Amino acid sequence: MSNPSLLILPGDGIGPEVMAEVRRVIDWFGEKRGLHFDVSEDLVGGAAYDAHGKPLSDETMAKAQEVDAVLLGAVGGPKYDDLDFSLKPERGLLRLRKEMDLYSNLRPAQCFDALADFSSLKKDIVAGLDIMIVRELTSGVYFGEPRGIFEEGNERVGINTQRYTESEIERAARSAFELAMRRNKKVCSMEKANVMESGILWREVVDRVAKEYPEVELSHMYADNGAMQLVRAPKQFDVILTDNLFGDILSDCAAMLTGSLGMLPSASLGAPMANGRPKAMYEPVHGSAPDITGQGKANPIACILSFAMALRYSFDQLEEADRLEAAIEKVLADGVRTGDLLADEGVQPVSTTEMGDAILAALDSSL
Numbered sequence: 339m340s341n342p343s344l345l346i347l348p349g350d351g352i353g354p355e356v357m358a359e360v361r362r363v364i365d366w367f368g369e370k371r372g373l374h375f376d377v378s379e380d381l382v383g384g385a386a387y388d389a390h391g392k393p394l395s396d397e398t399m400a401k402a403q404e405v406d407a408v409l410l411g412a413v414g415g416p417k418y419d420d421l422d423f424s425l426k427p428e429r430g431l432l433r434l435r436k437e438m439d440l441y442s443n444l445r446p447a448q449c450f451d452a453l454a455d456f457s458s459l460k461k462d463i464v465a466g467l468d469i470m471i472v473r474e475l476t477s478g479v480y481f482g483e484p485r486g487i488f489e490e491g492n493e494r495v496g497i498n499t500q501r502y503t504e505s506e507i508e509r510a511a512r513s514a515f516e517l518a519m520r521r522n523k524k525v526c527s528m529e530k531a532n533v534m535e536s537g538i539l540w541r542e543v544v545d546r547v548a549k550e551y552p553e554v555e556l557s558h559m560y561a562d563n564g565a566m567q568l569v570r571a572p573k574q575f576d577v578i579l580t581d582n583l584f585g586d587i588l589s590d591c592a593a594m595l596t597g598s599l600g601m602l603p604s605a606s607l608g609a610p611m612a613n614g615r616p617k618a619m620y621e622p623v624h625g626s627a628p629d630i631t632g633q634g635k636a637n638p639i640a641c642i643l644s645f646a647m648a649l650r651y652s653f654d655q656l657e658e659a660d661r662l663e664a665a666i667e668k669v670l671a672d673g674v675r676t677g678d679l680l681a682d683e684g685v686q687p688v689s690t691t692e693m694g695d696a697i698l699a700a701l702d703s704s705l
């Protein structure tokens with residue numbers, strides 16, 4: 339049987355820096371666990387624009403459709419600020435999500451014990467935190483029509499449209515309920531049904547799907563209250579189901595409960611492929627971090643945890659995913675910290691590569 343295939347798209351800014359550490363981890367699983375992948379690498383975002391004038395080539399798009407999983411670093415950066423909107427690096431990422439139809443974006447916010455003191459919140463509020471945000475990823479205001487900047491009278495108007503069909507809401511909701519069944523059987527759905535018709539439909543469809551999962555306790559919350567509750571008492575949540583834009587914002591917020599945006603991985607999943615596994619792309623939640631690019635300061639953990647999610651959701655390697663997560667937990671418990679995880683003055687941060695070294699050493703000691 340051939341090895342599972344993995345397309346790596348490092349992207350821009352710190353994307354290639356964190357992805358270099360993931361590649362070492364992938365190599366480790368090949369050498370030490372006999373878990374080999376057919377890895378290919380390509381360009382996305384600004385790097386693709388620099389090479390061939392587009393943020394994602396048709397060839398790369400086609401490759402992404404064929405492989406078992408895509409692993410993406412990050413896209414964007416100030417160098418591309420003045421580009422035409424259609425050429426911006428972020429368009430490459432959105433095209434991948436849309437054309438691969440990756441409608442369910444799982445963003446787990448877990449607080450490792452060693453970082454509970456470092457979260458933006460008090461230790462007792464975040465210790466043991468384990469919530470899953472399910473963000474609808476291929477619709478909503480990111481893709482709704484009409485959109486654009488138009489002339490209206492003697493001024494211009496910028497338009498984006500929040501649009502959701504029942505089936506789009508339904509499939510995202512179903513993935514949240516399925517996850518909840520394997521977790522603590524609670525779903526909290528967040529929208530703004532008090533001001534948006536799309537929110538009213540969202541609530542109605544989620545209620546309908548919930549009937550298929552009588553064991554799951556469903557609650558609804560307006561997303562503004564949800565943001566507040568996430569910071570006030572995050573452990574009240576198990577699975578949070580929300581739309582594309584609210585999910586983007588709420589997940590960055592949840593990231594800080596875990597200590598740093600550099601800690602949050604994600605899995606973007608679509609319909610099952612012929613092999614029964616979902617079409618999938620794995621990416622850290624953070625961006626290209628232009629403020630620290632090229633300085634060896636980036637935390638590679640979000641990207642490495644995204645590979646752990648790939649082991650779990652695309653490659654059925656649950657024990658190896660646990661092994662990798664445990665290695666990261668050990669490194670953090672040992673006090674190894676990149677700069678984003680450092681609270682105390684005088685403690686020396688490790689570099690991106692040194693964090694990779696520590697994780698590989700912890701993996702070795704797991705054997």
Ligand SMILES: NC(=O)c1ccc[n+]([C@@H]2O[C@H](COP(=O)([O-])OP(=O)(O)OC[C@H]3O[C@@H](n4cnc5c(N)ncnc54)[C@H](O)[C@@H]3O)[C@@H](O)[C@H]2O)c1
Nearest residue numbers: 412413414415599600623624625626627629630636637678
């Ligand atoms: N998935 C993606 O590719 C993605 C996600 C978010 C933002 N972006 C893009 O990235 C660019 C920069 O956006 P931004 O600055 O608003 O958000 P960002 O996530 O790149 O950075 C926000 C802050 O978090 C820090 N940070 C992020 N990741 C880190 C890591 N791994 N280790 C240590 N610190 C980290 C950064 O240094 C910065 O201070 C923009 O072009 C944006 O569109 C891309």
Ligand SMILES: CC(C)[C@H](C(=O)O)[C@@H](O)C(=O)O
Nearest residue numbers: 413414428431432586623625
């Ligand atoms: C870069 C951008 C298109 C992206 C989004 O808004 O979805 C990012 O913020 C994310 O969270 O993945």
Ligand SMILES: [Mg+2]
Nearest residue numbers: 586587590623
């Ligand atoms: Mg975001």
